[in-house]
Amino acid sequence: MKTRDTERRAHRRELAALKSTRPRILLADDQHDQRLALADLLIRCGMAVDLAAGGEAAIGRVLDAEERGSAYDLALIDCNMPHCDGFEATRAIRIAGYPPTVLPIIGILDQPDHREKLLVFSAEMQGALIRPVTLEALVPLLNRWLPHRILAQDDPQPVAS
Numbered sequence: 001m002k003t004r005d006t007e008r009r010a011h012r013r014e015l016a017a018l019k020s021t022r023p024r025i026l027l028a029d030d031q032h033d034q035r036l037a038l039a040d041l042l043i044r045c046g047m048a049v050d051l052a053a054g055g056e057a058a059i060g061r062v063l064d065a066e067e068r069g070s071a072y073d074l075a076l077i078d079c080n081m082p083h084c085d086g087f088e089a090t091r092a093i094r095i096a097g098y099p100p101t102v103l104p105i106i107g108i109l110d111q112p113d114h115r116e117k118l119l120v121f122s123a124e125m126q127g128a129l130i131r132p133v134t135l136e137a138l139v140p141l142l143n144r145w146l147p148h149r150i151l152a153q154d155d156p157q158p159v160a161s
Contacts, residue, residue: 022048023146024070028058028089029078029108038076038108038133045135045142055084059092062103072103074145076129079107079116087123094124104145108133 025047029035035051042049050065050072052058058077065071075093079086090105107120107128120128126145129137 022046023073023142024048024050024065026050026052026058026061026065026072026075026077028052028055028061028075028081028086030054030081031078034078034131041133041135041138042076045138047142055081055086055089055092058089059084059096062093062098063096066098073147074142075103075105076108077105077125079109079120079128086125087119090123090125100124100126106141106145 023046025042027035027039027042027049028051029038030053032053035053039049039051050061052061055077058075062072062075077086077089081089084092086107090107093103093105094100104126105124107123107125108131109116109120109128110131112120112128112130117128127141129141
């Protein structure tokens with residue numbers, strides 16, 4: 001009996017260690033279904049995902065995470081949200097002291113026009129994802145902006161880093 005309890009505790013410690021080493025992603029999108037669909041793709045890529053339902057919530061999550069000592073590795077923010085869109089949220093995060101080298105931010109766009117593409121870079125975002133987001137588009141982005149490879153380009157299954 002003690003052996004089984006010891007094994008369970010060891011397994012829990014291993015899971016906790018694994019969780020703490022997964023890249024932390026902040027995903028901000030006002031559309032519930034879109035947020036869940038993209039979160040599912042990120043989780044399939046081995047990411048730890050926190051969700052925010054708007055730009056103001058995203059700003060708050062970034063500031064709170066830093067205070068708790070668990071900063072995000074990357075943020076994906078919808079650019080077309082009411083009240084505080086992704087461009088405004090990114091500017092506020094940059095003003096609060098989070099440069100691209102500390103927190104890369106990727107905008108999420110629906111059918112972008114030339115003006116929106118320019119806004120992505122003028123807001124100090126590092127790039128954009130175009131909906132519908134696919135694994136084929138997401139994987140190279142994660143591999144570029146996170147400190148270690150997430151997936152092999154031609155392998156849809158997570159690989160050890």
